[in-house]
Each structure stands twice: as structure tokens, then as C-alpha cells.
Amino acid sequence: MSSIDKVLARIDADLDNSLDRLFELLKIKSISTDPEFKAPCQEAAEWLEKELNDIGIEASVRDTEGHPMVVGHRKSGKPGPHVLFYGHYDVQPVDPLNLWNRDPFDPAIETKEDGTKIIVARGAADDKGQLMTFVEAARAFIAETGDLPVDVSILFEGEEESGSPSLHPFLEANKDELSCDMALVCDTGQWDAETPAISVMLRGMVGDEIIVKAASRDLHSGSYGGSAQNPNHIVANIIAGLHDENGKITLPGFYDDVIDMPAEVTAMWDKLGFDVEAFLGEVGLKHPRGENDRTPLEHLWTRPTCEVNGMWGGYQGAGTKTVIPAEAHAKFTFRLVGDQDPDKIQEAFRAYVRSKIPADCSVEFLSKDGSPALRLDFAMPVLEKGKKALKDEWGKDAALTGMGGSIPIVGDFKRMLGMDSLLIGFGLEDDQIHSPNEKYNLKSFHKGIRSWVRVLDELAKD
Amino acid sequence: MSSIDKVLARIDADLDNSLDRLFELLKIKSISTDPEFKAPCQEAAEWLEKELNDIGIEASVRDTEGHPMVVGHRKSGKPGPHVLFYGHYDVQPVDPLNLWNRDPFDPAIETKEDGTKIIVARGAADDKGQLMTFVEAARAFIAETGDLPVDVSILFEGEEESGSPSLHPFLEANKDELSCDMALVCDTGQWDAETPAISVMLRGMVGDEIIVKAASRDLHSGSYGGSAQNPNHIVANIIAGLHDENGKITLPGFYDDVIDMPAEVTAMWDKLGFDVEAFLGEVGLKHPRGENDRTPLEHLWTRPTCEVNGMWGGYQGAGTKTVIPAEAHAKFTFRLVGDQDPDKIQEAFRAYVRSKIPADCSVEFLSKDGSPALRLDFAMPVLEKGKKALKDEWGKDAALTGMGGSIPIVGDFKRMLGMDSLLIGFGLEDDQIHSPNEKYNLKSFHKGIRSWVRVLDELAKD
Structure with a gap:
């Protein structure tokens, strides 16, 4: 077995423990937008600090004017790129509470009618489940091989769902510490349950x-x-x-x-075969609203x-x-x-x-702060490494997609720290993020962890 | 002293006790629209039942599907008209509570900067203070003269602020008991603080x-x-x-x-000198909205x-x-x-x-029930008696006015019991009914009691 196969085997064997740890984090009511939940936000930051230190990433909780940041490092000057992994531990409010089928902060594995296993809780997908895919990947790598293949820094914030008021001052004050060769951001989705994706365009x-x-x-x-x-x-x-x-x-x-998209980009997207009927049907709708001379994929990505x-x-x-x-x-x-x-x-x-x-x-x-849209360079070299890693794990080419939601951090990394971001995430359209009954597929969590192992492994290669 | 002067003198001497009794009623949280306050509504009905029996009006609490009615009678076949007095003991919700200067159910006498004394509480004007003017008038009449000058029946309801769902079935079931020669309804206002009014038109x-x-x-x-x-x-x-x-x-x-008003009616109203500036200015506004070819008095009464x-x-x-x-x-x-x-x-x-x-x-x-508008007959004989009584008390002609708000009971009395209603009330524009810091002028309460004594006395005359 190659060392990466051993890491992947360890992940498979340790999945129940990984879930136990995720559930601990999901139980913490870290709603950042409501001042009533200040203490749980602090608690989530401290929980992550302890986890990172336990697995060998030196981490600390860093106070801000609002909810704290968690910053971690494990670096020894390896030749590959030094990456900064970003995620957020805060979650959306849970109202209307009466529409939840269970307590949003009492996570559980449920099995859907089609047999799909899902993790149900506020934050399961956005973003606690996603950020834990990277933490668990790092844990397995260090436990199995004694180290990570590239230098890794970590930034977890606690105000992503409330406009990130502390982020700019924090990045500004810690520019040297946080500036890496590139960022890995895990707050996005796959194309579908079988097809991984890398987001290259953000509204x-x-x-x-x-x-x-x-x-x-x-x-x-x-x-x-x-x-x-x-x-x-x-x-x-x-x-x-x-x-x-x-x-x-x-x-x-x-x-x-x-800006209208170049024809080659829209041609690539046409091939994805976006299923409007399924997209709207999943939420009980049939008729696209919006600019009536545009398609729903345009409404979602480019309009x-x-x-x-x-x-x-x-x-x-x-x-x-x-x-x-x-x-x-x-x-x-x-x-x-x-x-x-x-x-x-x-x-x-x-x-x-x-x-x-x-x-x-x-x-x-x-007043509310705003952030402009972003387009990443389609020719960015690490895109190829990301695509290879994801294809190895999922057996299918990753879709290069736009994104409907905003991830202002990507713009901040670019403008303030000079870093491009590789946006890889494992969320799905039906995860009900920001809504009652949020879930994260167990497969997303499991193969998400495995995907990060492969991405880190690829990044370490020449 | 004539007997009516003695009754009036007794009212003046007993005012503090009248206020104590009103405050007892104002402390009861009889919000009819919110099921949480069912018990206080029952309590208010029972309080009124006891008050009426105490002063010599045989009364009982009568159950309905919703909040109960209070019905009372004192009749011995006197020659004058048998009148039914109507009021409501339920009140509006109190939210937004933070805009109240004091607990809405802890009544107090306050003195405004101009020296005006006011009773502050939810229901002070709408309608507990108003209905108590009649109860106190009856009390003084019976205490001083041993009887009332005309036969009197009473109907107090507890669902006026929540659409009166039980009223129709109750009137239907008790038609014989409640049908009188006419109704006296005290849920309206004066023209201004010095000028009494009788409402002859209801939207x-x-x-x-x-x-x-x-x-x-x-x-x-x-x-x-x-x-x-x-x-x-x-x-x-x-x-x-x-x-x-x-x-x-x-x-x-x-x-x-x-229907557009006849010219003689609008001419009479023009003489009232409605002060648009004061009407809007009292609530911080200046510019009439609404149909821009109509006056605010038309918006209020006839549009x-x-x-x-x-x-x-x-x-x-x-x-x-x-x-x-x-x-x-x-x-x-x-x-x-x-x-x-x-x-x-x-x-x-x-x-x-x-x-x-x-x-x-x-x-x-x-679904919500509706009620059509009503116009009373300007030539109705008891109108003259009401006008004389009010002029005797206030020293000014009563204004015959329209009314912006609805009093569906007046239509019900007309259609179901065949009774016309004399609408006399002592509320003022700035009473803030339905709003935070509702109040009722002490003068409205005091002279309101005295006015009913004079009205009852006039009605007893040939």
C-alpha cells in the first residue's frame, strides 16, 4: 500500500469516530448573527482550537471585536505550496423552528427513502461538516505518516453568516502570518451527488x-x-x-x-445538462421566475x-x-x-x-458591507491538480462552475493577502442550508475527507 | 335643588370612588383577540356583573362560544322609552409594549404639561372608561332618587376588538330580552375637548x-x-x-x-371648522395622503x-x-x-x-366578517333630546358627526333587533386608542357621567 492508500484506509476505518467529533461541534449553538449566542460561538472556537492542537496543528483562539478566529499552523518549510485552509464555525439562525423535524442542534444520522444516509443538523453542510472534512483529512495524514505533505495554515472564522465584520481588521493585522501561496476554501458544493466541482466564479x-x-x-x-x-x-x-x-x-x-460570458464558457456549461425541472422541482416549483430572457443557470451564476x-x-x-x-x-x-x-x-x-x-x-x-463578484483564472495551474485529485476520488471529471451565493473571503484573500483560492466543497443543492432541516450527505462527509487527502497529496507533487 | 341637580352633585362628590372602581376594571387584562387572555376576559365580565347588581341593576354573566356577555335589567314599565345601553369590556392588544411609558394595565392619573388630567391605561378610552360613565350615572341616579327615570337594560360584550363572533348568535337567541325602544351606545368621541358630539353616520x-x-x-x-x-x-x-x-x-x-353627501350636510360640516393641520400635526404629520380630490374630513367620514x-x-x-x-x-x-x-x-x-x-x-x-356602513335619520326625535342634554352639560351645541371607525353593533341592533342607536361618547382624537399610551381625559370621564344623567332625564320627559 502506498502511503496515501494507508491514509485513505485509516479514514474509512475511523469514520464513526470522525462523525462523533463532528456531532460534538454540531451540538454547539454558534449562531453568529444573534448576540444571544455569543457564548456558544466562543465555545465552538475553543473546541476547534483543542481539536487542531490534538492532531498536531498548533492552534489558538484569537479574539476580535466580534466572535473569535481560530488560527493554526503546521509548517516546516516543505517544497510544495504553503496552503491556508479556510472555513467558518458559525451557523445561520434556525427560525422558523416549528418547521424542523428535530432539534437543529441535536445532530443525527437519518436514512432517506432512497437509502441515502444524511447528517441532519444546523451547520451540517454550512459549514461545520465541510470544514471538518479537512480537519479529519489532516488528522489521518499526520496519524498515518507523521506529517502533512505540504505546509498548512488554518483560518476558521465565526462571523461568516453575519457579514464578517471582524475579518478585514483581522486579515490586515495578521497579514504576514496568514499570507500563504494559496487558499483552500471549503464552503461550496458539488455539481451533483456523483460529480465533484471546483467553483471558479463567485457572485x-x-x-x-x-x-x-x-x-x-x-x-x-x-x-x-x-x-x-x-x-x-x-x-x-x-x-x-x-x-x-x-x-x-x-x-x-x-x-x-x-459582463456577458464568452461563448466557450457557456458552451462548457451547456454540456453540464443543468436540469431546471429538478432544480425547481426539489423545492416544489415549476416555473422559472426572473429575467425572462435568461436561463435559471444564468440567474444562478452570471446574472x-x-x-x-x-x-x-x-x-x-x-x-x-x-x-x-x-x-x-x-x-x-x-x-x-x-x-x-x-x-x-x-x-x-x-x-x-x-x-x-x-x-x-x-x-x-x-448599512451593510458589500463585496464585488470574482472570476478565477481558468488557466490557474493548481486547478489541474485539484481536478486530478477529485477525478481520482470520484471517478468523474470535476465541473468548473459558477456560484450563486457569495463567499466574500475569496475576494479578501485576493485583495488583502494576494492569494488565489481553490474552492472545493461537497455540499449538494438539497442540503437546505439556511433553511429548516439542513443536512449533509454522509457520502459528502466521507468522500470529502478522502478528497482533501488526495488534493494535499497532489499539491505536494512537482 | 331639583332631583337631577342632586344626582349631579352626588357624582361630583363621589368622583374619587368612581375612579377607584374604573381602575379596578382597567387592571383586568381583557385582551379578547389573544386566546392567552381568556381568563381575564371572564374576570372582567364577572366584575361588571357584580358592580351592576351592587347598584341595583339585576345582571348576569352569559356564556357564549367565546368571551361572555353581561346582561342587566332594571325595569318597571315606566312610560318613557326602554333603552338598552351597550359597551364592551374587552381591549386591544398592547404591543409594541416597549413604546408604553408605563404598564398598560397599571392605570394612573397623570397631568399633561397644559394641566389636563388624564387616565392612562389600555382601555381607558376604548371602552372601559366610556362604559363606566353610564354605570356611574346609573349608580348616582339610583342612590339619590331610588330609581332610574326610564327602564334600562344593559349589554356589555367582550369581543368587540376581535370581530364579535358570538354577537349575532347571542342577539338572535335573546331577541325578546334585548329588544328595547332604542339603544344608547358609548364607544364614540366628542368633536373636540369642549364640544360634545352625536355620531349619525358610521363607516x-x-x-x-x-x-x-x-x-x-x-x-x-x-x-x-x-x-x-x-x-x-x-x-x-x-x-x-x-x-x-x-x-x-x-x-x-x-x-x-x-354615496355623495347632500350639500346641506357638507355645509353643516364645513362650519365645524375641521383643523386638518391639528388633526395631522398631533401625530407628527403635515400632508394629507389619500384621494387627492377629497378633504381629510371626507377621508374620515364619507370616503x-x-x-x-x-x-x-x-x-x-x-x-x-x-x-x-x-x-x-x-x-x-x-x-x-x-x-x-x-x-x-x-x-x-x-x-x-x-x-x-x-x-x-x-x-x-x-376569512373576516364585514359590516356595511350606516346612516341614522337626521330627523330621529331622540336626537333632539340628546342634543338638549349635551348642551345643558357642555354649554355648546353638540356636533352631528360621521365616524371613521366601525361600530358594527349599531347595524346589528338595527337589523336584528329593530332598534335605532343614539351614539354619544366622550373620547378625543388624541386618546391613542389601539396605540401605546392610551388615555381618557378625566374631564371626559367626569362630564361623561353627568351627561348620561341628563340624557336619561331628558328621555323620561314627554
């Missing part, structure tokens, strides 16, 4: 939250209806005016910096979008309350592509919102 | 609540944004399309049965309106959650005037909503 994002206010207090709709401004109506007007009848976003100049993630105003309880609320709220996110500038988009959005605010009303904006 | 109301659903679960906006329907956008489109740029409601046929009292969908917590919610909600109420038919308006609304539901979305309606 950016910019968000905003508005509070529209009118009267100085809630009003009785029998007395003031018709005469007083109703913030619910104003917010609804703002939302309704953001798209035209063809699904285009109406902000002036919004599409100016969108900008605007979504209202939350809106509220007035009475939400049981029964009727005849009230005109003093204020109403909405949360917006724009996905960005090509050269769209988050600041410019936010300015256009705010100008538009202000233009829809009538006399007697005011608007307040709750 | 109707019909409401509806919608739930718009799309995907079978919450979605990640990075994955499904642009492609999947977002119920927040659909609900916003529905709300935004309900009014045109001139503030007119767009439902087909909506204005068909609206139909449509207001969204609540809307919600998606994430409302702190920070960002990149979600497309599976569903979104909105609560609507329409104020009706003239001959507008609640059922017809609801049908037009539902047809409109359905026309805005795209493929892949569905809508569910949560």
Missing part, C-alpha cells in the same frame, strides 16, 4: 435594510386611514418598483457593469439579482388589529456579477428608495 | 388576511434568487397595486355604491379606505439572513361607506389578489 453581494417611518405613533386605521401615510404601503411600493414586468431590476445603471429577505410592519398576531403602524421595515440583498461595484449599487438603491418616500415619511438605512 | 368595515406561498421551504437567496418566486415580492405587488397615483382604490367597481394593518415575510431578526421565505402575509381592512356591500368588496379584493398570483404561487384567505 458578489451588497445588502441594505430600510426603516420607513411616518406618524409619531401607531394610528387607528378608522381615524387616520386614507389621510395618514401608511409605511406598509410605502415599503410595498418600494419593493414592487424594483423589478419591471420582464423581471429586470429597475435601478438606473444597474446592468452597466454586468445579478435582488431579493427581499425580510419585510414587516404592523400587527402580526392572531385576529385583526385596525392599526396604521408608525414604521415598516425591509431587508434587501443584491447578488452582483462581472464588474458591478457594491458601493455604486447601494447608492443607486438608496437614491431609488429616497425617490419613493412621500412627504411626511422618512427613511433610515442600516 | 362599515371588511377585512381580509392573505398568506402567499411559493417554494415548499425557505430557500437560500444565493441559490434560488432570480429563479424562484419570492412571496415577499408578490405580497408587495398586491399591496402596491391597490391604490393608483391619485390615491384611488383600484378594485373594479369599488366606488359603485359610494372608503383600504389600509394594510400588518405585513410580514422572511427574516426580521438582527443582521442579515440571505433567505427567500416560503410564505409571506398581509392583513387588510377596508372602511366602507354608503351602500358598499362588504361581501361584494371582499369578492372584488380576492379576485384582484388572485389575478396577481403568478404561476408557482398560491394564496390562502383567512
